[in-house]
Amino acid sequence: MADKTKAVQEKENIQVERTRSTNVYTPDVDILEKEDSIIVLADIPGASESTVDITLEKDVLSIYARVEPEVPEKHQLIHAEYGIGDYQRSFTISNEIDRDKIEATVKNGVLRLVLPKSKAVQTRKIAVQAG
Amino acid sequence: MATKKEIVQKGRPGTDIEARREWGSPFTSLQREMNRLFDSFLGGSSLSPWLPFERGGAEAFTPRVDVSETEREIKVAAELPGLDENDIDVSLTRDTLTIKGEKKEEKEEKGTDYYRMERSYGSFTRSIPLPVEVDTDKVEATFKKGVLRVTLPKTASVIEKTKKVAVKSK
Numbered sequence: 001m002a003d004k005t006k007a008v009q010e011k012e013n014i015q016v017e018r019t020r021s022t023n024v025y026t027p028d029v030d031i032l033e034k035e036d037s038i039i040v041l042a043d044i045p046g047a048s049e050s051t052v053d054i055t056l057e058k059d060v061l062s063i064y065a066r067v068e069p070e071v072p073e074k075h076q077l078i079h080a081e082y083g084i085g086d087y088q089r090s091f092t093i094s095n096e097i098d099r100d101k102i103e104a105t106v107k108n109g110v111l112r113l114v115l116p117k118s119k120a121v122q123t124r125k126i127a128v129q130a131g
Numbered sequence: 132m133a134t135k136k137e138i139v140q141k142g143r144p145g146t147d148i149e150a151r152r153e154w155g156s157p158f159t160s161l162q163r164e165m166n167r168l169f170d171s172f173l174g175g176s177s178l179s180p181w182l183p184f185e186r187g188g189a190e191a192f193t194p195r196v197d198v199s200e201t202e203r204e205i206k207v208a209a210e211l212p213g214l215d216e217n218d219i220d221v222s223l224t225r226d227t228l229t230i231k232g233e234k235k236e237e238k239e240e241k242g243t244d245y246y247r248m249e250r251s252y253g254s255f256t257r258s259i260p261l262p263v264e265v266d267t268d269k270v271e272a273t274f275k276k277g278v279l280r281v282t283l284p285k286t287a288s289v290i291e292k293t294k295k296v297a298v299k300s301k
Contacts, residue, residue: 008246028249028250028251029247029249029250030245030247030248030249030250031245031246031247032243032244032245032246033243033244033245033246034243038246041237041250043212043213043250043277044212044277045210045211045212045276045277045278046210046276046277046278047276048276070208070278070280074201075199075200075201075206076199076200076201077197077198077199078198078199078200078262079196079197079198080197080198081195081196081197082195082196082197082210108211108212108213108214108215108276108277109210109211109212109213109276109277109278110212110213110277
């Protein structure tokens, strides 16, 4: 189990100087592993495919999703449970991921990242034959 | 200079950094930070009077709701990431707006292992009491980018009743 989690690890405590005056939230994510890929699902309500930036720098995969505030100016907030702000989260990925084939889609406020494993590390089943 | 240093050292480590990163006045942001801390310690936002109590558990999905108003209308926004407009059911009685739906877990095929599960799934019902009477025929709901927005125009009689009182200077 411990061996598996090496493929994607959350990178903690990134301090970035910000140029926009909004709050930044950490989105909730699910990370699943399949035979040939790792899938990251992140809840980013309010952001769309055009406002999501995904960057891969060395080993760090960063997700940054911008949210445009949609509460009109004249409205007065009378009950608030969520804050409007951008989403940011970074993960460290290992060499087991095929970096050129990472795919990302956004649908209904959920970001889906598919990180295919490189051919070299895919588990191969070896059939055992009777001798 | 010496006193300032002393104050900083006495404070809990990290608190001053936290406040500086927030926007706006350092005191309001500190208060917000504290509230958030207490909220998460006491089980999320279940302290909010509008959230159903029986749910409580961290696993069940409960959408977060913002309510805002102007003189003419009330707007309700709910964060529903991962839902489709067909999964959402919005109904209205005279003074309560009810949002129902189910966040379905993606069915992954066999051989899938979970590393991390922070997102929650399941069906939910949120009933939001409306502070004033609304025109039920003119209510509109849109769903975009995982956010449901319901616009509820106030009835003409309510708008009429709210009268601004002019404050005169002597």
